[in-house]
Amino acid sequence: xxxxxxxxxxxxxxxxxxxxxxxxxxxxxxxxxxxxxxxxxxxxxxxxxxxxxxxxxxxxxxxxxxxxxxxxxxxxxxxxxxxxxxxxxxxxxxxxxxxxxxxxxxxxxxxxxxxxxxxxxxxxxxxxxxxxxxxxxxxxxxxxxxxxxxxxxxxxxxxxxxxxxxxxxxxxxxxxxxxxxxxxxxxxxxxxxxxxxxxxxxxxxxxxxxxxxxxxxxxxxxxxxx
Amino acid sequence: xxxxxxxxxxxxxxxxxxxxxxxxxxxxxxxxxxxxxxxxxxxxxxxxxxxxxxxxxxxxxxxxxxxxxxxxxxxxxxxxxxxxxxxxxxxxxxxxxxxxxxxxxxxxxxxxxxxxxxxxxxxxxxxxxxxxxxxxxxxxxxxxxxxxxxxxxxxxxxxxxxxxxxxxxxxxxxxxxxxxxxxxxxxxxxxxxxxxxxxxxxxxxxxxxxxxxxxxxxxxxxxxxx
DNA sequence: TAGATTGTTAATCGATTAACAATC
DNA sequence: TAGATTGTTAATCGATTAACAATC
Numbered sequence: 001x002x003x004x005x006x007x008x009x010x011x012x013x014x015x016x017x018x019x020x021x022x023x024x025x026x027x028x029x030x031x032x033x034x035x036x037x038x039x040x041x042x043x044x045x046x047x048x049x050x051x052x053x054x055x056x057x058x059x060x061x062x063x064x065x066x067x068x069x070x071x072x073x074x075x076x077x078x079x080x081x082x083x084x085x086x087x088x089x090x091x092x093x094x095x096x097x098x099x100x101x102x103x104x105x106x107x108x109x110x111x112x113x114x115x116x117x118x119x120x121x122x123x124x125x126x127x128x129x130x131x132x133x134x135x136x137x138x139x140x141x142x143x144x145x146x147x148x149x150x151x152x153x154x155x156x157x158x159x160x161x162x163x164x165x166x167x168x169x170x171x172x173x174x175x176x177x178x179x180x181x182x183x184x185x186x187x188x189x190x191x192x193x194x195x196x197x198x199x200x201x202x203x204x205x206x207x208x209x210x211x212x213x214x215x216x217x218x219x220x221x222x223x224x225x226x
Numbered sequence: 227x228x229x230x231x232x233x234x235x236x237x238x239x240x241x242x243x244x245x246x247x248x249x250x251x252x253x254x255x256x257x258x259x260x261x262x263x264x265x266x267x268x269x270x271x272x273x274x275x276x277x278x279x280x281x282x283x284x285x286x287x288x289x290x291x292x293x294x295x296x297x298x299x300x301x302x303x304x305x306x307x308x309x310x311x312x313x314x315x316x317x318x319x320x321x322x323x324x325x326x327x328x329x330x331x332x333x334x335x336x337x338x339x340x341x342x343x344x345x346x347x348x349x350x351x352x353x354x355x356x357x358x359x360x361x362x363x364x365x366x367x368x369x370x371x372x373x374x375x376x377x378x379x380x381x382x383x384x385x386x387x388x389x390x391x392x393x394x395x396x397x398x399x400x401x402x403x404x405x406x407x408x409x410x411x412x413x414x415x416x417x418x419x420x421x422x423x424x425x426x427x428x429x430x431x432x433x434x435x436x437x438x439x440x441x442x443x444x445x446x447x448x449x450x451x452x
Numbered sequence: 453t454a455g456a457t458t459g460t461t462a463a464t465c466g467a468t469t470a471a472c473a474a475t476c
Numbered sequence: 477t478a479g480a481t482t483g484t485t486a487a488t489c490g491a492t493t494a495a496c497a498a499t500c
Contacts, residue, residue, distance in 0.1 A: 010467065012430055016423035020405060034481065042407070046481090047469050054483060057441060062482040063476045079426045080433035094327045098320035102421075110425065149428065173432040175425060179246060181268070189431035191424050195328075197242035198419050199336065199401060202375065203306035204238055205415035206399040211304060215283060236491065260457065272457090273493050280459060288458040289500045 007055050014052055015079055017042065022072035034065035084109045086146055090162055091153035092117035092125070092132045095177045095195075099151050100127045110149065114141055138162075142169025153177040233281050240278055241305055243268065248298035260291035310335045312372055316388055317379035318343035318351070318358045321403045321421075325377050326353045336375065340367055364388075368395025379403040 021042055025033060035046035035053075042049075053059055053066075059074050060066045076082060087110050089096045099105070100112055117123060118135045125132050133141070141147075142165075150166045152159060152174050159178035166174060173189040176182055179197070184190050247268055251259060261272035261279075268275075279285055279292075285300050286292045302308060313336050315322045325331070326338055343349060344361045351358050359367070367373075368391075376397045380388055385404035392400060399415040402408055405423070410416050 007434070008467070012427055013423075015430060016420070016426040017407070019426065020423070036481080045469060047471095048467090050482065050484085051468080056437075058483060060482050061476060062474070063480045065481065078430065078437060080429035080437075081426070083429075083433070085429070094324035098324040099421075101320045104422065105425065108422075110429075148432070173428050175428050181243070189428055191428035191431065193419065193421065193424050194242070195325075195419065196330065196334075197239075197246070198417050199331065200242040200245065200305045200307070201238055202399050202401050202415055202417035203309075203311070203336075204241060204304065205417065206374070207306035207309070208233070211282075211306075234491070262457080271493060273495095274491090276458065276460085277492080284459060286458050287500060288498070289456045291457065 011052050011055055014044075015075060018049075018052070019072065019075045019079060019081075022068055022075065025068045026072055030068050032065050033068055035060070038066070081108055084111065085148040087112045087149045087151060088141070088147050089115045089130075089151040089153060090117075090135075090138065090166070091151075091155075091177075092119070092122040092127060093153060096151065096153035097127050099153065099177075100130055103128075113145065113147070116141075135162075138165065139169065142166070142171070147171050149173045149175060151175045151177070152182075156180045237278050237281055240270075241301060244275075244278070245298065245301045245305060245307075248294055248301065251294045252298055256294050258291050259294055261286070264292070307334055310337065311374040313338045313375045313377060314367070314373050315341045315356075315377040315379060316343075316361075316364065316392070317377075317381075317403075318345070318348040318353060319379060322377065322379035323353050325379065325403075326356055329354075339371065339373070342367075361388075364391065365395065368392070368397070373397050375399045375401060377401045377403070378408075382406045 021038065025041075035049040038044075039046040039049050050060075053071070056074070056078050059071050087105075089100055089112060092100075092115050096115065096117070100115060106112070112128075112130055115127060115130045115132045116135050116138045117132050120134075122132050123134045147166075147170065150171045150173070152163060152166070154162055156179050159176070159180045160182060163174060163176075163182050163184065167184060167188055171188065173191075174182065174184065176190055176192045177195070179194055181192075182190055244264075247264065261275040264270075265272040265275050276286075279297075282300070282304050285297050313331075315326055315338060318326075318341050322341065322343070326341060332338070338354075338356055341353060341356045341358045342361050342364045343358050346360075348358050349360045373392075373396065376392045376399070378385060378389060378392070378400050382405050385402070385406045386408060389400060389402075389408050389410065393410060393414055397414065399417075400408065400410065402416055402418045403421070405420055407418075408416055
């Protein structure tokens, strides 16, 4: 109570950004920082930073500011980075393999235990020390092992179906790279990496000015020839 | 005029989602759809859909709704998907290669022309028909070719520096996979794919309930032992 | 025409910003 | 203590939702 029982998406999306900047500051040897200074660095207002942090408790000190390492550590805990996670990757295509090969995740406690794919061309290959298993071994794996996070890197067409299988198998969270909006039961977390959406947003932004010039021009013409 | 000269981020982020759903509907043979139906499908209110679309003009028809193919086409144009883009990839690591290997982008007009990397182990390899060139060839490439979009898939430590080089070389947009917030001049578009931020958000969400139980418990204890 | 559904204006809600008392 | 800066409440701003007249 007193603490909001649920934190808005806008705040949650900023948490990893805080974590990143605090880690950089710590590495640079900065010991303390005020919300003012952190805001300048991150292009946020000091007010917003204090509001965000106070969703989770008062980690600062009046007249002093925030202790960088301490705040970094607390935000790490808020993000759940003080835990270890069992991760599997479903789909051993480009994305699945790129995630498996990225060593940084293991350092943060995200341990990849297994990989699965339908393609006979991929089954049996070794990716960063993990053997790719056939998809029909997935169900058995899920009953035999506790899986915290499943990385879903399969084509859109089968993403929902496999997602259901993962949820039935007791997975607690799905990191979804398939270009679909998944349906999940309450209590299972999802986060999407929609690469092509991201590229489309980029292409929108690089063309926005011309787009509105065209829209305005058409509008003015309409006004003159009603 | 009349049209907002600038569209809010919240709206822009939904545009690719509309595009995706409309493409699916078109494929499924759906000819027309009302904002009501589309909203149910996408978990948005009908009102919001109509507001979003009307940022760019009235593409519907009273009493009928929206023509699926037509609306898809218009949103595609808004996203700039009616253009062709020259793309280069800087960084031939896991992510750079995964992007290069993804064939879907070329179909949408994003054509990868060149790849660059510092690592001698990667220079000279062929990725999906593209030869990886040494990084010191980047500047010359930029003066000799028009580059619309640069995919930045390099370590955080050198991302800003390379980004500056890209901007000086006339790149119009940067698709950034490095875990940093880049500084770019007005007029150059950026969009970030912060994979580790995304994973951190997932881990936050899967732990949120327990987190607040702990916070509340600590708070109650404080109240009893003031 | 009557019915349906948009485009658009007005009302509400939530997130951001400002202000300031509490306090280190 | 005086100065600085937080934690928190109040004011503002913007995004979402509701309502309804316009119109196909």
